[in-house]
Amino acid sequence: MRKLKMGIVGLGRLGKKHAENIAFRVPNAELLAVCSIKQEEVDEAQRSWGIKYGYTDFEEMLKNEELEAIFIASSSTEHCKHIEQALNAGFHVFSEKPLGVTKEEVYYITDVIKKHSDKKFMLGFMRRFDPSYIYAKNKIDSGEIGKPMYIRCYSIDPVHAVQGAIAFAEKSGGLFLDMMIHDLDLARWFLESEAKVVFAAGDNYIYPEFGKYEDIDNGAAMIQFENGTIASFFAGRTSVHGYHIETEIIGTKGTLRIGTIPEKNLVTVFNENGAVRECHEGFLERFEAAYLNELQEFVNCVLEDRQPSVGAFEGVKATELAYACKESFRSSELIKINYK
Ligand SMILES: NC(=O)c1ccc[n+]([C@@H]2O[C@H](COP(=O)([O-])OP(=O)(O)OC[C@H]3O[C@@H](n4cnc5c(N)ncnc54)[C@H](O)[C@@H]3O)[C@@H](O)[C@H]2O)c1
Incomplete structure (x- = not known):
């Protein structure tokens, strides 16, 4: 089975759950890399789940050529920056909500996402x-x-x-x-x-x-x-x-x-x-089920070459x-x- 090779940024309250879902609960996904500014979270994830690559610098993770998609579960104020960096580096992106924390950055990032329409983008409105x-x-x-x-x-x-x-x-x-x-x-x-x-x-x-x-x-x-x-x-x-x-x-x-x-x-x-x-x-x-289902849908969208139904437009509105x-x-x- 073809597996989507993913990296995740953010290993906090929710990021840890998403990381475990990618690593163990979605059969056609693989968690190859984890990133957090907190070294201890990276060490813990690598040790407990056997993750191959660990980073404290997001841009370093984006240089990893084995990866295909990035899951963003960092703090809300980091989302837009991380989405732009990941898309510019050629990755498909899933971002936790909110899309951004100001209207200006949300409008800006929507234009960036539109420019990368060859990449899949999904926003985490998991309900x-x-x-x-x-x-x-x-x-x-x-x-x-x-x-x-x-x-x-x-x-x-x-x-x-x-x-x-x-x-x-x-x-x-x-x-x-x-x-x-x-x-x-x-x-x-x-x-x-x-x-x-x-x-x-x-x-x-x-x-x-x-x-x-x-x-x-x-x-x-x-x-x-x-x-x-x-x-x-x-x-x-x-x-x-x-x-x-x-x-x-x-x-x-x-x-x-x-x-x-x-x-x-x-x-x-x-x-x-x-x-x-x-x-x-x-x-x-x-x-619990919603987090798993949204991730499964994102992975399927990338592998089946479909654009997810929940994207930048829903984030902006x-x-x-x-x-x-x-x-x-x-x-x-x-x-x-x-x-x-
Ligand atoms: N969909 C939902 O139901 C739901 C629920 C909770 C949180 N969230 C969203 O998920 C995101 C994360 O929330 P949380 O509660 O896990 O937050 P948290 O503060 O517990 O964790 C944030 C994580 O991001 C990392 N991080 C922050 N800035 C970084 C950077 N520049 N580079 C690398 N790593 C960085 C931190 O080290 C930490 O691991 C937030 O945007 C929040 O709104 C969504």
Whole structure:
């Protein structure tokens, strides 16, 4: 079997998971090289998984002529630079979300990606590859719930991970761009429409530490789409019960809810607290299948010479929308979105 020879940059919270997936869970992929600015992460990956090449300098990895594709899981502020360097060096590229952390760099990198249209580029909006979301999308597309009138999305990280989020805040782009962007993308995908008007608000209700980076611990947005659908979004970092990702779509003929109770599995624990349904602990657990499916799709696209369905365009539209939320939050004004 032909295997795609891949290198990965970024071996942090999520990069490690992607690296393991490339190395062990996608049969037609091979992890030949790992890169991180943290030497200990490179050593650990090479030692534990037997990876042939290790780098602390990304440009050095790009000189490796055995490689065919680069997976980018570095910090959000590095994505655009790494995408450009990898494409210019002749590689196919998968990049984690977000595409970039400013509108200017997102527009710039889109032009770079267009210039390299002979290479495959995919962006990591992995929720589009989650089996439950795909199931829901098929129901919407088949007309089973009629015309969607309202969509409601919650993405709330567990409070036990908040110190990590504070450490990550400087390079994340902020709550709307870092967290809410997944739901903004999902809404665009479900509705096949662009957002028209946005109002967003939020605060540091518990952790003022986020304020140092002009960020917030919890925020919400109300959006109307061009097709008339109303949408409301809540993103936060302080869920006490677990990782809560919930989506509801109310249509003219029916309603879909995905993840109403973010149940870990089918087990109910009967104890002194009553009948307890435990919840997902974090994104790695909830979206395990989605991370694997998106990677498999990227590898197949390269090997079958197809362009992935989720690329720079989706990154730009979601970024423009997240920025409108950010702008509304800062100004407390209703924002009408002007797309480029
Ligand atoms: N799709 C999702 O569900 C999801 C979930 C979490 C994170 N993410 C995204 O994944 C990316 C990584 O997130 P994380 O939580 O793993 O971050 P992290 O801070 O834990 O890890 C970042 C990694 O990148 C490396 N790195 C940073 N700059 C580098 C450089 N210039 N050269 C080489 N290595 C460099 C660091 O050493 C580290 O290994 C972020 O962009 C984040 O937005 C996506």
